[in-house]
Amino acid sequence: MTDQTTLSPRPADAVGTLSARDRSVITLLLVSAFVVILNETVMGVALPVLMADLNIEAHVGQWLTTAFLLTMAVIIPITGFLIQRFTTRTLFGTAMTLFSLGTLAAALAPSFEVLLLGRVIQASGTAVMMPLLMTTVMTLVPPANRGRMMGNISIVISVAPAVGPTISGVILNYLDWRFIFWLVLPIALASLVLGLSRMKNVGEHTESRIDVLSVILSVVGFGGVVYALSSLGEGASGTALMPVWVPFVVGGLGLALFIGRQLQLQRTDRALLDLRTFRSRTFSVTVLLMAVMMMALFGTLILIPIYLQSVLGLAPVQAGLLLLPGGLLMGLAAPFVGRAYDRVGARPLLVPGTIIVAVALWALAFGATESTPAWVVLAVHVALSAGLALTFTPLFTSGLGAVVPKLYSHGSAIVGTVQQLAGAAGTTLFVSVMTVGTTALLADGASPLHATAGGVHTAFLYGAIISSLGIVGAFFVRSAPATEGASAPAHH
Numbered sequence: 364m365t366d367q368t369t370l371s372p373r374p375a376d377a378v379g380t381l382s383a384r385d386r387s388v389i390t391l392l393l394v395s396a397f398v399v400i401l402n403e404t405v406m407g408v409a410l411p412v413l414m415a416d417l418n419i420e421a422h423v424g425q426w427l428t429t430a431f432l433l434t435m436a437v438i439i440p441i442t443g444f445l446i447q448r449f450t451t452r453t454l455f456g457t458a459m460t461l462f463s464l465g466t467l468a469a470a471l472a473p474s475f476e477v478l479l480l481g482r483v484i485q486a487s488g489t490a491v492m493m494p495l496l497m498t499t500v501m502t503l504v505p506p507a508n509r510g511r512m513m514g515n516i517s518i519v520i521s522v523a524p525a526v527g528p529t530i531s532g533v534i535l536n537y538l539d540w541r542f543i544f545w546l547v548l549p550i551a552l553a554s555l556v557l558g559l560s561r562m563k564n565v566g567e568h569t570e571s572r573i574d575v576l577s578v579i580l581s582v583v584g585f586g587g588v589v590y591a592l593s594s595l596g597e598g599a600s601g602t603a604l605m606p607v608w609v610p611f612v613v614g615g616l617g618l619a620l621f622i623g624r625q626l627q628l629q630r631t632d633r634a635l636l637d638l639r640t641f642r643s644r645t646f647s648v649t650v651l652l653m654a655v656m657m658m659a660l661f662g663t664l665i666l667i668p669i670y671l672q673s674v675l676g677l678a679p680v681q682a683g684l685l686l687l688p689g690g691l692l693m694g695l696a697a698p699f700v701g702r703a704y705d706r707v708g709a710r711p712l713l714v715p716g717t718i719i720v721a722v723a724l725w726a727l728a729f730g731a732t733e734s735t736p737a738w739v740v741l742a743v744h745v746a747l748s749a750g751l752a753l754t755f756t757p758l759f760t761s762g763l764g765a766v767v768p769k770l771y772s773h774g775s776a777i778v779g780t781v782q783q784l785a786g787a788a789g790t791t792l793f794v795s796v797m798t799v800g801t802t803a804l805l806a807d808g809a810s811p812l813h814a815t816a817g818g819v820h821t822a823f824l825y826g827a828i829i830s831s832l833g834i835v836g837a838f839f840v841r842s843a844p845a846t847e848g849a850s851a852p853a854h855h
């Protein structure tokens with residue numbers, strides 16, 4: 364039974380508007396999620412400043428982002444269980460408290476070690492927010508209106524990481540790097556206080572116990588894979604702590620054992636991450652497509668600033684500002700894409716979206732040279748952002764809409780896990796290919812400028828090839844019908 368502070372799921376055929384109380388809960392989660400996810404990408408532009416201030420090498424400083432992704436990859440798979448076991452208010456309060464404590468630790472950090480610890484604590488709170496937001500939306504919002512609401516979630520998922528480098532670059536141009544955290548802290552604390560006073564609990568909750576072995580295997584599996592992906596960049600530059608194959612083997616073995624354990628536990632509804640979500644063909648295809656699009660997003664977010672600064676000679680703040688129009692476009696387009704999804708479904712949006720993303724990456728692959736005008740890069744990035752805006756909302760809505768309602772929390776956790784793995788893979792792939800290409804050209808006697816441009820060209824070429832595969836997948840996505848089509852996922 365739910366008590367008077369609990370919001371139960373809407374009937375499956377409901378098509379009315381959200382109540383003020385439901386809308387308040389979702390708005391609080393949206394704002395809080397935007398604040399915490401913004402921090403995924405703020406460290407990239409700040410790295411040169413941190414290297415000088417804290418006296419660290421680049422491969423050491425990169426752990427400020429790597430550790431964030433590692434923590435997210437370890438915790439997100441557990442959120443499916445946490446959302447079913449604990450109340451919305453408890454999870455929200457815990458997540459925002461952890462994020463605020465981590466932000467405070469990072470702002471006060473006297474050394475790299477303390478800053479790294481602050482980032483890990485930040486990520487612990489961040490990991491809970493997106494699955495909590497998605498599960499709440501899927502529970503409260505009737506199917507006919509989900510596209511519009513998922514458009515708002517797309518703003519959080521795509522725009523927050525996109526504007527992170529811009530905000531970081533502007534702050535660093537005028538203030539000390541610690542203000543990246545000082546300026547976020549009051550917003551996080553306000554969200555925490557407001558959330559605890561206004562947040563209501565959503566849905567029913569179980570009293571099931573967590574499977575400790577699943578948690579251990581999750582840490583080894585997902586943590587190992589993200590660490591391995593992050594180590595590829597260090598391996599390419601010769602600074603890896605161990606052979607790259609070691610974490611890949613350990614992570615792969617951990618994942619295999621984790622999957623086997625979940626298949627065993629889900630027979631009695633005790634899985635930490637229920638894999639029956641993949642019985643839906645639509646969910647499986649959207650997860651794969653989402654991985655491709657997230658690789659494109661995070662890969663370009665790391666590579667374009669490097670290209671603008673190292674090849675075209677732009678200042679960090681200029682590079683950050685050049686990425687801003689694309690990020691804003693994704694934010695402005697998301698609600699319209701959501702409404703369009705509610706009217707026409709997934710495929711009419713996904714097919715042109717994936718084509719635009721692929722064309723933009725092919726343009727970067729062959730158009731990014733030492734003499735390319737910055738406005739050309741700006742135009743291509745805006746086009747890329749438009750393509751991504753057309754894909755994210757349909758993918759989230761149709762994918763989760765094809766899952767049976769009792770597995771919403773697990774579907775949300777899987778989507779969040781794939782985002783982190785794909786983000787780490789995209790970042791690592793683009794940087795590693797660029798590093799290898801640049802090193803090879805330098806060995807052949809090319810100038811540093813020409814070598815870097817050649818490495819960037821090769822990296823974008825790989826990205827263009829991968830993104831082209833997404834066009835094929837777009838034709839296999841079907842929309843979840845407006846009357847809770849998730850009840851028969853095998854047919855979607």
